[in-house]
Amino acid sequence: xxxxxxxxxxxxxxxxxxxxxxxxxxxxxxxxxxxxxxxxxxxxxxxxxxxxxxxxxxxxxxxxxxxxxxxxxxxxxxxxxxxxxxxxxxxxxxxxxxxxxxxxxxxxxxxxxxxxxxxxxxxxxxxxxxxxxxxxxxxxxxxxxxxxxxxxxxxxxxxxxxxxxxxxxxxxxxxxxxxxxxxxxxxxxxxxxxxxxxxxxxxxxxxxxxxxxxxxxxxxxxxxxxxxxxxxxxxxxxxxxxxxxxxxxxxxxxxxxxxxxxxxxxxxxxxxxxxxxxxxxxxxxxxxxxxxxxxxxxxxxxxxxxxxxxxxxxxxxxxxxxxxxxxxxxxxxxxxxxxxxxxxxxxxxxxxxxxxxxxxxxxxxxxxxxxxxxxxxxxxxxxxxxxxxxxxxxxxxxxxxxxxxxxxxxxxxxxxxxxxxxxxxxxxxxxxxxxxxxxxxxxx
Ligand code: GDP
Ligand code: IMO
Ligand code: MG
Numbered sequence: 001x002x003x004x005x006x007x008x009x010x011x012x013x014x015x016x017x018x019x020x021x022x023x024x025x026x027x028x029x030x031x032x033x034x035x036x037x038x039x040x041x042x043x044x045x046x047x048x049x050x051x052x053x054x055x056x057x058x059x060x061x062x063x064x065x066x067x068x069x070x071x072x073x074x075x076x077x078x079x080x081x082x083x084x085x086x087x088x089x090x091x092x093x094x095x096x097x098x099x100x101x102x103x104x105x106x107x108x109x110x111x112x113x114x115x116x117x118x119x120x121x122x123x124x125x126x127x128x129x130x131x132x133x134x135x136x137x138x139x140x141x142x143x144x145x146x147x148x149x150x151x152x153x154x155x156x157x158x159x160x161x162x163x164x165x166x167x168x169x170x171x172x173x174x175x176x177x178x179x180x181x182x183x184x185x186x187x188x189x190x191x192x193x194x195x196x197x198x199x200x201x202x203x204x205x206x207x208x209x210x211x212x213x214x215x216x217x218x219x220x221x222x223x224x225x226x227x228x229x230x231x232x233x234x235x236x237x238x239x240x241x242x243x244x245x246x247x248x249x250x251x252x253x254x255x256x257x258x259x260x261x262x263x264x265x266x267x268x269x270x271x272x273x274x275x276x277x278x279x280x281x282x283x284x285x286x287x288x289x290x291x292x293x294x295x296x297x298x299x300x301x302x303x304x305x306x307x308x309x310x311x312x313x314x315x316x317x318x319x320x321x322x323x324x325x326x327x328x329x330x331x332x333x334x335x336x337x338x339x340x341x342x343x344x345x346x347x348x349x350x351x352x353x354x355x356x357x358x359x360x361x362x363x364x365x366x367x368x369x370x371x372x373x374x375x376x377x378x379x380x381x382x383x384x385x386x387x388x389x390x391x392x393x394x395x396x397x398x399x400x401x402x403x404x405x406x407x408x409x410x411x412x413x414x415x416x417x418x419x420x421x422x423x424x425x426x427x428x429x430x431x432x433x434x435x436x437x438x439x440x441x442x443x444x
Pocket of ligand 3: 041
């Protein structure tokens with residue numbers, strides 16, 4: 001079977017840490033979409049590592065890591081990442097596989113990304129400028145270069161054709177120096193990629209499934225950045241939700257088992273776009289400071305706000321989340337109270353649905369507040385040690401989403417994770433029974 005782990009917010013939920021924690025339970029970790037716009041942070045023996053393209057299972061011996069066909073790869077970032085990981089003593093060559101169908105980000109894709117953002121001016125998406133959008137556009141426009149092409153003796157010609165096309169689009173936007181600089185590194189990095197196993201990954205992964213191997217698909221970005229269901233147009237260019245894994249790995253839905261949905265205990269967003277629970281005040285700044293909310297890929301300050309249950313419920317629905325994992329709970333220790341947005345008010349009407357044109361609407365977030373807890377979460381090591389007030393927050397999230405919270409993360413380290421052994425299913429069954437009983441009673 002294949003389990004999937006993905007972000008339920010606007011990215012940076014702490015996916016890297018959780019994949020690294022869960023990895024020993026799996027034979028294979030596979031990335032299925034996105035590219036170097038992702039920045040997944042993990043701590044290996046107290047050393048901080050940020051992964052962009054390579055799956056977060058690489059620091060565990062004996063686990064295979066696959067970069068699936070749905071991923072877009074920048075050879076330059078990839079090479080730098082490999083060098084960093086290999087310098088830490090990891091033998092990547094034997095444990096990393098790359099799909100021949102993954103698309104390649106070229107220097108002119110990055111130039112196009114920059115030009116598109118410049119043209120949008122005030123309305124810019126706040127892209128990471130890693131060339132993601134233009135590369136996916138070339139993929140769907142049927143012009144892209146794929147990893148398999150680097151093995152073709154005509155690769156440089158194919159590259160040149162694409163480059164000419166891009167230069168025409170760029171017109172009089174002069175980014176020649178930048179393109180030239182990237183180009184030298186690009187070809188060197190493409191050569192380096194050839195030492196990896198470049199495979200027909202859809203055949204390979206289905207063979208592994210048939211043999212009973214356990215696979216974890218590692219999502220990137222977050223549900224609210226999904227190209228179809230996110231806060232369009234302020235989104236990324238791929239399907240970040242569970243459905244994306246079938247496309248991004250070539251796996252049929254029948255194989256999908258657990259869906260781990262990761263959400264911070266509050267909310268962040270980097271880049272532009274709507275954010276109904278954003279706190280543009282001292283509390284928002286405090287969250288940024290305590291949570292060290294600065295982008296792992298670009299270093300930009302992340303916008304901060306309270307947890308948004310309307311968006312979270314929407315994300316749980318779209319992904320079919322079976323297990324919720326709440327991260328960065330410890331960051332709330334210092335808050336005098338914790339806001340939980342349970343509904344929106346639009347034009348005086350209350351709603352629990354995530355609206356279509358959220359960008360142009362004036363939304364008021366309605367909050368329930370949880371009082372400050374009297375014990376530091378970062379000091380807790382088991383569920384029974386968690387303070388009552390925080391458990392009220394856990395209950396509220398579970399009640400609202402109807403999904404079990406299986407872990408609570410309370411620090412950056414691999415072991416700073418508390419398992420929730422208290423199952424909610426019985427509570428919901430009981431509630432269902434009460435509801436049915438009340439309905440029957442009313443009928444009579
Ligand atoms: P990802 O993109 O979803 O993998 O997340 P990022 O790595 O971009 O950002 C998450 C940040 O939060 C990283 O700096 C992590 O080290 C950190 N982090 C993850 N879990 C926790 C936690 O429970 N508590 C705290 N304080 N930090 C955490
Ligand atoms: P991880 O995997 C947070 C955001 C960008 C921008 C929008 C479009 O680390 O959670 P793009 O470069 O994809 O064209 O940018 O999406 N974005 C992310 N925000 N975490 C990420 O990845 C992101 N990947 C893209 O900031 O607003
Ligand atoms: Mg990140």
